[in-house]
Amino acid sequence: MGQSRRGQVAEVTTALYAARHPARADEPDEGLSGWPSPPGPLCEETVMPGVRDLADQLWRGEVDTAALHPLTVRVPEGEELADGVLFYKGIAAATAVDTGDGLVLLDTGAVNDTRHLHTAVRRWRPQARLAAAVFSHHHVDHVFGVGPFEAEAAERGWPAPVVYAHELVPAAFDRYRRTAGWNTAINLRQFELPPERFRWPEQYRYPDITYRDQLQVTVGGLTFALHHARGETDDATWTWIPERRILAPGDLFIWATPNAGNPQKVQRYPGEWAAALRTMAELGAELMVPGHGLPIFGAERIRQACLDTAELLESLEQQVLALMNTGASLDRVLHEVEAPRHLLEKPYLRPVYDDPQFIVRNIWRLYGGWYDGEPDNLLPAPRAEQAREWVALAGGLERVLARAAQLAREGNLRLACHLVEFAVLAEPGSADAHALRREIYTARAAQQTSSMARNILNHAARASAQGKRDLAGDW
Missing domain, CATH: 1.25.40.880 (Alkyl sulfatase, dimerisation domain)
Structure with missing residues (x-):
């Protein structure tokens, strides 16, 4: 019996990861250990498509995010998406931009991405220093890749890279350090990790320069316009490079139902998230490099992805608030709110990571607190x-x-x-x-x-x- 198209692309994705990776495909990464690597063996006869082709297949529905899951699809060798733009994908994405006067990293990966990211960048640009890095938010899969570049700068006598982030990121790192045991426990559950192999990190690279609402950074001939939004976190930064028409939304877009409900994590902000996506939709970006998943190419696709994601979040929030304003209990809200089916069927909004009912709970918590309206649960x-x-x-x-x-x-x-x-x-x-x-x-x-x-x-x-x-x- 012939292999399905979905199975073929899943195998290709594994091969894309394994063929250029220094370790075996079935060998776990080091560092933030236990986080998933792509399943399955390397098929040496498979012809590997590039990132652009895989992204196009995903958009057109030839394969879905169950096969190319936004967290587990990997491009650890890096691939140049456009002149001077390198896309790296570990657990999260990291994008290097060559400004002509040094590189800028938009996110920097997790602990287990550190060596692979540095190797990929140096294979691509052996002599260009890292001038700056932007943390899109404080989550640990985005903030650990600067170290090798700093060591390299010290060895070569280059200026140290400057790290930019929103002003709330340092407080989030402090919280992580106070709750390392709790974060170990909840991530063991969320990613079904082996308890003997996973421990939450307690040391972080704090940003050098922070901002509140907006910050414009110029490196070489390029402008990096940093914008704050509350979404998956309260410290989110999305970045716009107008000269190149490049949009980096961080985890405000992840090729899935937004991670706006995560049942074990702190508060998320769906309404403000949607507003930020609507702003991004009108920029006319030609390349979007999301926090997870594959890039999106072309202004029309990017606009549609941003607007549809905003509509999903707005619909859930509006439905929850309508019921809350009648005095409804959480139980009623959970079982009466319905995510729009036509949106969940979009290839970039399928609930392969978060679940819409989790988002409903988070909206309730944002506007109504912890009490579920059931008096026997009060005490x-x-x-x-x-x-x-x-x-x-x-x-x-x-x-x-x-x-x-x-x-x-x-x-x-x-x-x-x-x-x-x-x-x-x-x-x-x-x-x-x-x-x-x-x-x-x-x-x-x-x-x-x-x-x-x-x-x-x-x-x-x-x-x-x-x-x-x-x-x-x-x-």
Whole structure:
């Protein structure tokens, strides 16, 4: 039987990563260890398309972001997209621009990108110094690549590179240092990482120059116009290079439903995010290098991508606020708001990372706080105590497990998850309860298009395999 087009492109993506990478395709990166590398073996006979061709195939729907996931698609050898513009893609993207008087990096990758990014840039421009770098925001997959360039500058007697970022980035780094254990735990769940291999970093390269609203930086003959927006973070920077018609939105665009709801992370700002995208849409950019995923080429495509993403965020926010203004509870909001289907079907807005329902929760939190409108949750009894009471009322653990299993067979995994969770809470030492919990959460995970939801559910299933509810917190 012939291979599907989607399978072919997924294999090509793996080959594109592996063929030019100094390590094997199945070998994990170092540093921020455990973060995913592309799956599958290298097919030596595959003809590898370039980034532009892959991006075009993705836009036209010949392959979707389930195959070219914006986090796991890799271009660690770098590829020149236009004269003097190198695109690098690790977990996140980093773009080097040759100004004629030094290089400027728009984002700098994660810890495990550091060596690969430097190698790619030096292969491309062996003698051009790094003049500056821009952090689009504080997330750890964007801020770790400056070190080798600084060491190189010291060795060669070059001026040190200058790092620019929004004024809130230093405070975010301080928060990361105070919450390293928490961030280790939540990312173990979000990316389904092995606990023995992953630890959150505690040392950061703080910016040299910060700004509040806008900042214009000139290097060589090019202008780098830095603009602040609140979106995925409160310290986001998007960059516009007018002379080259290049737009770098950071994570304000990621080739997926926006990461505006992440259930374990701090507040996001969908309305202001949408407003920033509408501003970007009118610039007439010819090349957009997003924070994740592949570049977009051409003014019409870039405009459409920005406006459609803004419309999705605005629709969710408007629906949530309309219900909140009637005094509705969070439960009602969660189950009545619907993301516009025609937008979720766009190749660049499919919910392969975040989930629209997560965004709904974050909008509720932004405007309404933590209280869900259910009075019994205001000052609740411990969950385990509630679970023991409900299991006793149901006639004991065996009856609860039987009903959960029946619901799972009938396809109602959502409700089955609630029952089996109460079963494990009520009797945490029950091997039968954990076995069924593992089975139900594994099945529920397999239904998810969102990798974030899938990974968190799989983490719960893996925990039950060890007789626990959670591996990150070891409980």
